[in-house]
Amino acid sequence: MKAASGVxxxxxxxxxxxxxxxxxxxxxxxxxxxxxxxxxxxxxLSSLYFxxxxxxxxxxxxxxxxxxxxFMFTRDPYFWLAxxxxxxxxxxxxxxxIVFGIFTAWLLTLPRRGSRVYRTLYFMxxxxxxxxxxxxxxxxxxxxxxxxNTILRGLGWHNPPLWFYGPNTSKWxxxxxxxxxIGDAMIIFLAGLLDVPQQLYEAADIEGATGVQKFRFVTxxxxxxxxxxxxxxxxxxGFQLFTQAYVTSVAVTGSSVTDVASNIGSPQGSMLFFSxxxxxxxxxxxxxxxxxxxxxxxxxxxxxxxxxIIRGSRRWVHYQGGGAFR
Amino acid sequence: MSIEAQAQRIPASIAVxxxxxxxxxxxxxxxxxxxxxxxxxRHAVLIAVAIAFLAPFFFILMTSLMNNDQAVTPxxxxxxxxxxNFTDVFRRIPLLTYTWNTVQIAVGATxxxxxxxxxxxxxxxxxxxxxxxxAFVLILSTMMLPYQxxxxxxxxxxxxxxxxxxxTPLILPLFLGDAFSIFLLRQFFxxxxxxxxxxxxxxxxxxxxxxxxxxxxxxxxxxxxxxxxQFLYSWxxxxxxxxFVGTNQKLWTLTIALSEFQSRHGVEWNLTxxxxxxxxxxxxxxxxxxxxxFVEGVTLTGVKG
Numbered sequence: 001m002k003a004a005s006g007v008x009x010x011x012x013x014x015x016x017x018x019x020x021x022x023x024x025x026x027x028x029x030x031x032x033x034x035x036x037x038x039x040x041x042x043x044x045l046s047s048l049y050f051x052x053x054x055x056x057x058x059x060x061x062x063x064x065x066x067x068x069x070x071f072m073f074t075r076d077p078y079f080w081l082a083x084x085x086x087x088x089x090x091x092x093x094x095x096x097x098i099v100f101g102i103f104t105a106w107l108l109t110l111p112r113r114g115s116r117v118y119r120t121l122y123f124m125x126x127x128x129x130x131x132x133x134x135x136x137x138x139x140x141x142x143x144x145x146x147x148x149n150t151i152l153r154g155l156g157w158h159n160p161p162l163w164f165y166g167p168n169t170s171k172w173x174x175x176x177x178x179x180x181x182i183g184d185a186m187i188i189f190l191a192g193l194l195d196v197p198q199q200l201y202e203a204a205d206i207e208g209a210t211g212v213q214k215f216r217f218v219t220x221x222x223x224x225x226x227x228x229x230x231x232x233x234x235x236x237x238g239f240q241l242f243t244q245a246y247v248t249s250v251a252v253t254g255s256s257v258t259d260v261a262s263n264i265g266s267p268q269g270s271m272l273f274f275s276x277x278x279x280x281x282x283x284x285x286x287x288x289x290x291x292x293x294x295x296x297x298x299x300x301x302x303x304x305x306x307x308x309i310i311r312g313s314r315r316w317v318h319y320q321g322g323g324a325f326r
Numbered sequence: 327m328s329i330e331a332q333a334q335r336i337p338a339s340i341a342v343x344x345x346x347x348x349x350x351x352x353x354x355x356x357x358x359x360x361x362x363x364x365x366x367x368r369h370a371v372l373i374a375v376a377i378a379f380l381a382p383f384f385f386i387l388m389t390s391l392m393n394n395d396q397a398v399t400p401x402x403x404x405x406x407x408x409x410x411n412f413t414d415v416f417r418r419i420p421l422l423t424y425t426w427n428t429v430q431i432a433v434g435a436t437x438x439x440x441x442x443x444x445x446x447x448x449x450x451x452x453x454x455x456x457x458x459x460x461a462f463v464l465i466l467s468t469m470m471l472p473y474q475x476x477x478x479x480x481x482x483x484x485x486x487x488x489x490x491x492x493x494t495p496l497i498l499p500l501f502l503g504d505a506f507s508i509f510l511l512r513q514f515f516x517x518x519x520x521x522x523x524x525x526x527x528x529x530x531x532x533x534x535x536x537x538x539x540x541x542x543x544x545x546x547x548x549x550x551x552x553x554x555x556q557f558l559y560s561w562x563x564x565x566x567x568x569x570f571v572g573t574n575q576k577l578w579t580l581t582i583a584l585s586e587f588q589s590r591h592g593v594e595w596n597l598t599x600x601x602x603x604x605x606x607x608x609x610x611x612x613x614x615x616x617x618x619x620f621v622e623g624v625t626l627t628g629v630k631g
Contacts, residue, residue: 031441
């Protein structure tokens, strides 16, 4: 009897502990669990539902099937404009940030002394709040009296670009603004460069490799995971670009966007990016259904791009230890 | 074979010669000159790039000190210096109110993220349970989720709760975890040796005690980085504040004020730049104070990801 009850006790005790363990885990995880269900899963599903409705916040959602999507793809010129602008900024901005990030990081590896001072100075612009940085750049690139065009005129260019004030050059202004704030990408690349084992370079030296060859066959493969990471992050954030475009539109037209929706994307729609358009549709025109449809298209495109990059990355990303998440 | 053993095999005379030669032989002048030139060239490039990075700061500072007429001319140096621009900004817009709103949001959100994400990251990194991997994958995928996908229903929820035009929607959600912060903390917690937890467990510590007394003190750099990132994110955010407090001017943040500055006050570049500097300043100061935390934090996100 005694032995039996002892066995029972042994069996029961772990179970009690299991329950306590489960409760502990649940308590620790509860902030995220509540957040995930209430702030992510539920809103996601309801925005999917809204995307098939006409919904203006005041009325109840009215089911209209695929009309939002068919209007978007076939009859909404602004959707395609926003898509083109966004893809342009990603296609130009992401690679140039990677190249410039590697370049500045490489510069920082050169000096034996003073490297930290340079690092601080190079990093600082990325700390500037995007709204303030955008305003600063509008002035720096101001066509008639900004310093950039003053210098360009001094160099003999009589008709320098209009930058943020011209539809053909405004996005270039944004790309340059992105390069000014290279700091965070640069730090990641710097860590990557410093992680490359020195023996690899020594071995390449013995083989008689030139500087370019060393960069191509040692450095690039070794920092390819960092390049991969920056590409994915750059594409995801590129689709969400908002602050700089919004601030620029307001500043360039000199009128408040919260009052006048028509100025969004100024000059001439060249700054109409996906998030800006979604903001306009959802929260200035209160077309909640259409905004939800836009959001879901954005999600699908973001996911497709990310998957494509991950697929493609298998060919060029080199992991020393194996997988991406060890 | 050790160096000493190798040295012993070399005949004494030769060894002495080599040592003498190493000590006495000067670096040839042409080599030294070339090295010096290379160093100078490197620093010249580094300084040139540094100037390019700093030039916009310098230029907006100069413009912020000009009078309004001079600000729209190509001149670089203020004449006269209008230091009163900075006090004028405070007269034009209630900058202190906007700063207070921004501070409330940023501090509240930062506290929320730290308080909510540390336990979650702890459970993901230091406890064993079924479904842990699934939870981690879910968190990773929400990191990549565009916020636009949830923003419409979230806005509607806050409208229903009568919290639009309050600061609540900008603070409260952060008390329910943030995927990026959880991920970063988890990665750091994983690097802390398991033996430390085991030792505490043998002493009868609960998971909560292990977390607060063992893990949190060791993870200070990661927690500081997460706090700093959230603070900056909230400080710099425009979309959220615009959405939730955009129509209530009393609750505007610094970024809204800045983006609307031009439209409200015509094109006064000198004052706009003075306002920009005032908004930048706290962040830049914070950066200099916490530079190491910052650089380590960014590295953590990039290299471990």
